[in-house]
Amino acid sequence: MVLDFHVHLYPPEVVRDSERIAQREDYFALLSSSPVHRWAQVEDLISAMDRDGVDRAVVFGFAFNDLGLCRLCNDYVLEAARAHPDRLIPFAVVPPCVVGWAPRWSAPHPWGPWGWGSCSPTARGSRWTTRARPSGSRGSATSWGSCSCCTARSL
Secondary structure, three states: EEEEEEEEEHHHHHOOOHHHHHOOOOOHHHHOOOOOOOOOOOOHHHHHHHHHHOEEHHHHHHHOHHHHHHHHHHHHHHHHHHHHHEEEEEEEEEOOOOOOHHHHHOOOOOOOOEEEEEOOOOOOOOOOEHHHHHHHHOOOOOOOOEEOEEOOOOO
C-alpha cells in the first residue's frame, strides 16, 4: 500500500480568499506563498493519487488561528472522506488553545476524524506539549500533540 501521510485540502472558499486570509494569518501566508505550495481540492487529490499510484492519503485542512476557518476546512475534509472512504483518512486540525472547538468536534459520529492536532507553531498559546485525547476521537492513541497531527488509529 502506498500512503501519503501529509496532504492539506482546502475548500474552494479558502482558495478564492487566500490573499485576504493571508493578511491576518501569518503562518498561512508564509506556507501558501512558498514555491513548493500547491492548492489541493478533493478532486485534484484523487486524480493525482490515481495518476501516481497512491492508495490512501491522510488529509487535513490548516491550523488557522481563526476557529471559523478551521471548522470550514474540517467540514470540507470530513465530506471529502465521506465521498472517498477507501482513499482518504481525515484528521481534524484545530488551534490548540482556542476555547470553543471541542463541542463541535468531540461528538462521535461515523465520519469523525481519525486524529486531532495542530500544525501551526504560531497558533495562539501553542506549546510543545501533549494533552489527553479529546472526547469522541476515533484514534487509538491516547494523546494528541499541539504541534503535529499525531493521533491516529491503525489502518
